[in-house]
Amino acid sequence: MARLLILFIFLCSTTAFAESNWPQFRGSNHDYLSDAKGLPTEWSADSNIKWKTPIEGRGWASPVVWENKVFIATAVREAEGTDTAPPANYRSGRVGKTSILRWELHCLDIETGNLLWKQVAFKGNPRIRTHPKNTFASETPATDGKHVYVYFGMIGLFCYDMDGKLIWQKDLGGYEMLGDWGTSSSPILHDGKLYLQIDNEENAFLTAMDPKDGEELWRVQRNPGSSWGSPMVWKNKSRTELVTNSEDVRSYDPATGKLLWSLRYPGGRASSSPTGTADALFVGNEARRDGGGVMYAVLPGASGDITPDNGQTTSDGVLWTVTDASPEFTSPLILDDQIYLFGRNRGFVGVFDPKTGARLPGIGRLPGARPFWSSSWTADGKVFCTDERGQTFIVTGGAEVKHVGTNTLGEPVYASPALIDGAIILRSENAVYRIESE
Secondary structure, three states: OHHHHHHHHHHHHHHHHHHOOEOOOOOOOOOOOOOOOOOOOOOEOOEOEEEEEEOOOEOOOOOEEEOOEEEEEEEEEEEOOOOOOOOOOOOOOOEOOOOEEEEEEEEEEOOOOOEEEEEEEEEEOOOOOEOOOOOOOOOOOEEOOOEEEEEOHHHOEEEEEOOOOEEEEEOOOOOOOHHHOOOOOOOEEEOOEEEEEEOOOOOOEEEEEOOOOOOEEEEEEOOOOOOOOOOEEEEOOOOEEEEEEOOEEEEEOOOOOOEEEEEEOOOOEOOOOOEEOOOOEEEEOEOEOOEOOOEEEEOOOOOEEOOOOOOOOOOOOEEEEEOOOOOOOOOOEEOOOOEEEEOOOOOEEEEEOOOOOOEOOOOEEOOOOOOEOOOOEEEOOEEEEEEOOOEEEEEEOOOOOEEEEEEEOOOOOOOOOEEEOOEEEEEOOOEEEEEOOO
């Protein structure tokens, strides 16, 4: 009896332990469907805020959490360059290569928000320019509870232990990006491997690395072309796949890097990441002058080139195509047999049937919403998404999608939150918040 009691306590504590971690971008399963319990649904700048910690520098990297630690990546500008905007704001032009920056990883205490440690990964000049709407620290770190892996775009990949000791670092090259728009693709962990999608204009590739020492396990070259979404491990009813979204969609064997299937876009550009269920993968790109604005549903077990023929919306691997869906910067979110897309332009939200691609009755544009850059998430059966002004819009699904509330922090938000039991860890332009019901 005593052994059974001990086993029961261990299993319960293990479950709670798992729900208290948010180890990488969009969570453990890359889908923002969290098992966290008791998440707050209402807050403001002065209510349901347990702590607020200012963060020096600038970065759109989302927070990640392991046990009692919150990890944040940021880039601090020390000296103004001759080819860049004024140091007070980044909004009046491309940020150039002659500034001096510090690329830093900060570790905060989950209970108090106090700084436990910070490390400077690199100090010097950027290798590439970036857009004023982007930063030099837009990639979200990843952690396995032993180490933290932070990729600072074209600066390099750095591995620290949980106390801030540098374990290894790796220079993966510096390559120009389309339009000087900078980088944002985050590393992801799966089954003892660390994956990085490094798409650019010169030398695009996908790599799997050994987290222990940074040694490459495999690398596959890709067609030159920039993208800004992160790779996703898709566990479907047929197999496990590593999916990338760029000028085309590609699926690889996570163990070997072997190409499984590909799917071409009719123009446009890719900034969002894929989302999947056991039955289908949902992925799309942004509408541009050359086309795009398409969302696909891909079936498990696809093989080869599965692009539908001209004028067709299905193929052996494609369940349906929607030509006016346009996942832009926020990735698709699936909840209760509905796909939610939050748009960059004037607060548009679209809802679709995952089985058919049909557009469902919805609310269209959210009142007062600005562009959405961060990913949407769920809590208490509702869908949440934060716009660039720090307004978090709440919608409910079902037969009729409704806007049921708005929470406002009063400062810009571009990063996506970490969700743990009882709390939302959200990064704004200037600070990190722990949002928690009182």
